[in-house]
Amino acid sequence: MSLAxxxxxxxxLKGNKTRYWLANVTGVSIAALYDVTNGKRNRLTLPSMVKLAIALDLDLNELKKIDWK
Incomplete structure (x- = not known):
């Protein structure tokens, strides 16, 4: 599984929320989110990843399943 x-x-799963919503909730820039979801970037900082996981109601163990290559 990729980060995107x-x-x-x-x-x-959150009800078709947008990347704009996620950026506002987490403080992660919309540009960074678009780059990740469009495949231009495959990493974010750990604090950003934790904020995303919390906002999306993900178990932090899901981060272990990401293919970081």
Whole structure:
């Protein structure tokens, strides 16, 4: 699973929320979220990842499943 898939699946499960909503809730820039979900970037900082997981109601253990390559 890629980071983009994790974010997109999380947004869908939250009721089709947008990346704009996620950026506002987490403080992660909208540009960073678009880059990740469009495949231009495959990493975020650990604090950003924790904020995303909390906002998307993900178990932090889900972060272990991400293919970071």
């Amino acid at each position: 898939e994790l974010i997109n699946d999380g947004l869908r």
